[in-house]
Amino acid sequence: MGRDRWSAAGLALLAIGYLLAGRRYPLDTLTTPGPGIAPLVAGLALLGVAIWIFIVAGPARPAHAAGGLPEIRVAPTCPTESAPQRPASRTALLMCGALVLYVAVLPGLGFLGSSVALVVVSSRLMGLEGWWRPAVLALGVTGVASLLFARWLGVPLP
């Protein structure tokens, strides 16, 4: 099964789950429509589109072939970053984990502590070597954000 069909199956499951969860909201009548009507219509619409993607659309075609806007892809002219130590997709997955962990520890550690850790981890995952430069970057970014938003503008930080 191709990538698009997996996506369609995922969307269909999401639509079914949404429709099931929406059953608790009354539909009432067409004269006095209830809060369940919009979820019902939206859920059925997503289910329909998912079936459309699964059966008719099949594998994605280039935009210009579908009559849409052309897609412009450009190969980089020279390497810009030092070669990553680990596969790039794994790096992104590690970053996802770091982000989830960040929100989990945010109430306990506070904005400053957790954000410094987040910037250190993310900059190292992006290829910034050593510990000094990530640490300086983290203190700079977090410090500027705190000064600008919390101190000067009075914007509350988590």
Added chain:
Amino acid sequence: MSDLFVALTPPNLLACFIGTVLGTVVGVLPGLGPAAAMALVLPLTIKLGPTAGLIMLAGIYYGAMYGGSTTSILVNVPGEAASVVTTIDGYRLARRGRAGAALAVAAIASFVAGTFSVVALQLAAPLVARAALAFGPAEYFAFALLGVVLLANLTGGSRAKSLAMVVLGIMLSTVGMDPLGGTVRFTFDLAGAQAGLSFVAVTAGLFGVAEVLATMADPASTTPVARVRFRELYPNREELRRSVPPMLRGTVLGFLVGLIPGPAATIASFVSYGVEKKISRHRDELGTGAIEGVAGPEAANNAAAGGGMIPLLSLGLPFTPSTAVLLSGMLLMNVTPGPFLLRDHPQVFWGVIGSFYVGNVMLLVLNLPLVGVFARVATIPPRFLMPGVLVLCVVAAYADNNNLFDVWVVVGAGIIGWAMRALGFNPAPLVLGLVLGPVLERSFLQALTIARGEVSGLWASGPAAVMLAAAAVAFVAPAVLALARRSAAHPV
């Protein structure tokens, strides 16, 4: 009209200046689009008050339109979708050593088109606002539905996928209280979700956090920017002469396209390029590095950006992610865009329009001499830039409602947005679905109630019937055309 001069007060001038500079920088940075940048500074603009805050947001929107052309021309990487077509001839001009000329023509074209669209906006918006007073729920529903269908057709790539994203956005908009009865839906007993999913958190996640993850997953996608020498900054007389007709054509065409619901700036740039390909005196050179290929599309996308403000200011309906953030900003500042904006908040309305004039002048002054400086922004390595984007996303999401749930939303939206990109789904229609969802639901339910449950009440009025018919045609036509093409290619 005297409220136009509100834009010239020092705080508003400063807001306009900061907005245009920020917008230009954002436009220069590939990936971080104007919608994400506007969402990131939303907490800051709320502190400035409605007029200065909206002037700053509008400045970012216009500035990004200007700045987006810079990386298109210099490195063939568009800063945002509306600058994609500029890469075709702009980059080839840069490779021939005419980068400066292309950048200057792009800036001049943007200025001319931006100024024209402001004048037209000033004249048209009050008229449209008056006409919009005749709009009832059925007409709003039909117009929003037409926008959704056109959007699915025109975002490029798979139509079904775009439609799926719009519907998903509408589904997400049903989280929280329903717009009519106040019933709390799909919160799963999470107190933080009762107010619904924060638009700022979703946008910052889908565009900002997802961009960071996408850059990590594909480090080769970042491209270095060539430096432009000062003496290369200006076009010669021949280049200027050749730029004028496409610039004027692109301006008028872009403004008209901007009035149609959908991603107007992007479409306008492609339509303008298509027109130049057909009627330009130098049409044979287009695609090989013709200045017409820069002047026309750049004028068109900026004029369309102005045109796109009309449905936003007059009807309260945004059809691009950027105008959706602008709408969100207005609502957060207790300013409701729509037919009554001019009556209830004349200073905001005319102040924002007045700032467009000022902003266009500032952008020209900034872009012509500082284009080389802006180009250097794009040379900041992602490993320094992206961690800062993450922190900004968190601050923007939390500051919207002081709600930790929104920080979970920004992270969740970022991870989902990255997965969407990997699977070939464009997140922009989802954002618009999220914004248009409550409009669609409210107007649909109100129209049904007014028509005493008769579904035919949705198309009882002439304008609603025309718009619904147009939506039906726009929905069916691509499939019919594809079938016709297929049967023509393989006759029985």
